[in-house]
Amino acid sequence: xxxxxxxxxxxxxxxxxxxxxxxxxxxxxxxxxxxxxxxxxxxxxxxxxxxxxxxxxxxxxxxxxxxxxxxxxxxxxxxxxxxxxxxxxxxxxxxxxxxxxxxxxxxxxxxxxxxxxxxxxxxxxxxxxxxxxxxxxxxxxxxxxxxxxxxxxxxxxxxxxxxxxxxxxxxxxxxxxxxxxxxxxxxxxxxxxxxxxxxxxxxxxxxxxxxxxxxxxxxxxxxxxxxxxxxxxxxxxxxxxxxxxxxxxxxxxxxxxxxxxxxxxxxxxxxxxxxxxxxxxxxxxxxxxxxxxxxxxxxxxxxxxxxxxxxxxxxxxxxxxxxxxxxxxxxxxxxxxxxxxxxxxxxxxxxxxxxxxxxxxxxxx
Numbered sequence: 001x002x003x004x005x006x007x008x009x010x011x012x013x014x015x016x017x018x019x020x021x022x023x024x025x026x027x028x029x030x031x032x033x034x035x036x037x038x039x040x041x042x043x044x045x046x047x048x049x050x051x052x053x054x055x056x057x058x059x060x061x062x063x064x065x066x067x068x069x070x071x072x073x074x075x076x077x078x079x080x081x082x083x084x085x086x087x088x089x090x091x092x093x094x095x096x097x098x099x100x101x102x103x104x105x106x107x108x109x110x111x112x113x114x115x116x117x118x119x120x121x122x123x124x125x126x127x128x129x130x131x132x133x134x135x136x137x138x139x140x141x142x143x144x145x146x147x148x149x150x151x152x153x154x155x156x157x158x159x160x161x162x163x164x165x166x167x168x169x170x171x172x173x174x175x176x177x178x179x180x181x182x183x184x185x186x187x188x189x190x191x192x193x194x195x196x197x198x199x200x201x202x203x204x205x206x207x208x209x210x211x212x213x214x215x216x217x218x219x220x221x222x223x224x225x226x227x228x229x230x231x232x233x234x235x236x237x238x239x240x241x242x243x244x245x246x247x248x249x250x251x252x253x254x255x256x257x258x259x260x261x262x263x264x265x266x267x268x269x270x271x272x273x274x275x276x277x278x279x280x281x282x283x284x285x286x287x288x289x290x291x292x293x294x295x296x297x298x299x300x301x302x303x304x305x306x307x308x309x310x311x312x313x314x315x316x317x318x319x320x321x322x323x324x325x326x327x328x329x330x331x332x333x334x335x336x337x338x339x340x341x342x343x344x345x346x347x348x349x350x351x352x353x354x355x356x357x358x359x360x361x362x363x364x365x
Contacts, residue, residue, distance in 0.1 A: 001326045001362040004039035004334030005032055005351075006076060006241055009054040010264060015341035018053050022060065024344040028337070028351055029064050033071040035355030036363060039104055040064060041076035041241075041334060046115055051267040058091045065099035073099055076198065077108035077180060081130040082119035085137035085157065086165060089144035093169040101170035105141075106178045106198070109134045111272055132156070135193070138177060142230060145174040177230050178237070187212050191219035194231030200241040202268070202336070205294070206308035206324065209240060213329040239332035240325055242311045243339060246354040250313040257312050258301055260340035265299035273297045311335065315357035326362065 045052035096103035144165035220236035247253035
């Protein structure tokens with residue numbers, strides 16, 4: 001089991017500034033590297049006020065790279081349908097080169113349909129229509145990273161004259177691709193192409209993860225049998241995102257986290273699920289509804305704790321939570337330690353306690 005950090009970069013009005021938030025991000029990641037954390041993931045969001053004040057993860061990750069030496073650097077995720085894949089390839093190959101080969105390439109189709117209207121108006125009718133363009137963009141990025149002269153003739157992109165995209169990434173044959181698997185068939189579809197999978201307990205019960213592990217392994221085995229897949233490792237990586245808070249006692253952790261989690265959860269609900277519900281005319285299909293939290297679309301603290309959608313408690317509590325994922329075969333646990341207007345020193349104490357009393361118990365084993 002390996003460990004990572006994830007940030008949404010929320011800014012609650014009156015709580016702190018964007019400058020302070022980015023400063024805290026850097027200090028926390030530097031300390032996390034010292035504690036043995038493996039990777040940090042930063043999202044790409046646009047004009048998402050309060051919920052996520054980060055639109056250029058490549059720049060933020062490059063700043064982190066300047067102050068660290070080993071922690072892996074991952075965008076989670078680069079929204080491919082709203083930008084040209086050649087420009088994506090150029091930015092992130094540069095990050096890989098300048099960071100000493102530490103890029104983990106998280107890619108996705110995006111979670112907000114209005115971004116399509118602003119960045120690529122008229123190109124897609126909805127997020128569901130971006131699937132083929134998404135896969136095609138990944139293939140172009142791989143060509144840009146591995147070939148010195150290539151063309152492309154696809155449904156969404158055409159490159160008629162051979163081009164050589166430079167500089168090439170440091171990692172060979174290319175940095176690994178990762179994708180969030182939030183759709184009903186994503187855990188089967190994308191690993192079959194050789195793309196590592198990211199699942200979560202942010203909005204679904206912990207128990208649902210167990211069944212996803214064998215599906216991922218089966219799909220990855222198919223990818224390894226295909227010489228043209230994107231797979232660069234034998235086993236692949238299934239990582240799981242979890243909202244987490246670690247304190248000396250369970251009661252203290254529960255009492256301290258609740259208000260910050262509730263502020264965050266409502267904004268997450270409003271961003272992700274209201275947009276999706278609009279796409280379905282307010283009547284979300286059962287197969288989509290089943291994927292998300294009990295009581296969808298209204299997050300409730302007691303329900304989320306009951307279904308273990310939050311890892312909250314003492315070091316022993318957090319250990320048992322992570323041990324469950326480890327037993328099922330999840331490769332990487334990455335936690336969202338910073339939530340809402342949680343004071344930065346409170347977040348740092350949680351990272352420190354987890355890093356000193358939970359993480360080593362898995363490294364030692």
